[in-house]
Amino acid sequence: xxxxNRLFRPxxxxxxxxxxxxxxxxxxxxxxxxxxxxxxxxxxxLAPDIWLHITWKRLANGYPFPANGLIVHTDSTSFLxxxxxxxxxxxxxxxxxxxxxxxxxxxxxxxxxxxxxxxxMPALLQRKIPVLANIRSLREADRHSLTAATHxxxxxxxxxxxxxxxxxxxxxxxxxxxxxxVWLPRSSIFFGGCAVKSIRSQSLGYTADADIESWHKLxxxxxxxxxxAELVVPGHGAIGTKExxxxxxxxxxxxxxEHE
Ligand SMILES: [Zn+2]
Numbered sequence: 148x149x150x151x152n153r154l155f156r157p158x159x160x161x162x163x164x165x166x167x168x169x170x171x172x173x174x175x176x177x178x179x180x181x182x183x184x185x186x187x188x189x190x191x192x193l194a195p196d197i198w199l200h201i202t203w204k205r206l207a208n209g210y211p212f213p214a215n216g217l218i219v220h221t222d223s224t225s226f227l228x229x230x231x232x233x234x235x236x237x238x239x240x241x242x243x244x245x246x247x248x249x250x251x252x253x254x255x256x257x258x259x260x261x262x263x264x265x266x267x268m269p270a271l272l273q274r275k276i277p278v279l280a281n282i283r284s285l286r287e288a289d290r291h292s293l294t295a296a297t298h299x300x301x302x303x304x305x306x307x308x309x310x311x312x313x314x315x316x317x318x319x320x321x322x323x324x325x326x327x328x329v330w331l332p333r334s335s336i337f338f339g340g341c342a343v344k345s346i347r348s349q350s351l352g353y354t355a356d357a358d359i360e361s362w363h364k365l366x367x368x369x370x371x372x373x374x375x376a377e378l379v380v381p382g383h384g385a386i387g388t389k390e391x392x393x394x395x396x397x398x399x400x401x402x403x404x405e406h407e
Contacts, residue, residue, distance in 0.1 A: 224250050226309075227254075234273075343395050
């Protein structure tokens with residue numbers, strides 16, 4: 148019995164438990180952790196003040212399809228880029244930011260008028276959150292029966308949100324006639340939205356509203372203008388680096404080649 152006790156060494160066991168708890172606590176707050184707020188809503192920290200949000204929709208073929216958006220924090224508020232697919236998903240993000248992070252959303256921006264960007268609009272309007280969009284999204288939202296944004300800019304807009312400069316730019320028609328991109332120079336994060344494909348995308352995806360030739364031109368411009376981007380966020384799928392811009396350009400080259 149004595150031998151067994153010695154083998155057991157309760158003090159060592161307690162130390163081991165303490166180490167395990169520490170590791171778990173560290174993992175839970177680690178920057179690379181993904182937090183599951185709901186089956187269809189996840190968030191992941193990309194930089195001290197910046198989070199990626201991922202929402203999911205089941206496609207007609209039964210496969211769940213993710214969409215990316217961003218959250219930028221000040222010390223006490225949040226700026227939301229894109230809303231998730233529907234008001235319920237948007238409400239989950241808004242509640243988490245308000246109640247858990249204690250940084251309620253005071254401003255939002257939508258990057259074009261498709262449901263993966265603007266489907267959650269009603270939840271934002273219900274909470275009287277001002278929502279910025281490119282003026283081209285007004286007509287497109289109407290065409291797609293989406294709830295319109297509240298404030299519009301002509302081509303580009305730049306402003307500060309907390310410690311971050313935000314540059315929202317209409318680079319020309321591409322995936323959609325109204326698609327905009329967002330540049331956050333302080334953290335060198337480039338949000339390409341649906342104008343940029345993930346590295347695993349083997350096609351341009353949904354192109355019913357796309358202008359392929361214009362998209363091809365704007366990818367040349369984006370590669371030149373955002374050379375310093377360290378992180379590139381596509382509309383769907385895994386985030387990456389500048390290689391996503393080159394990859395999207397390659398997909399467009401192939402698409403144009405097929406039509407010639
Ligand atoms: Zn779209």
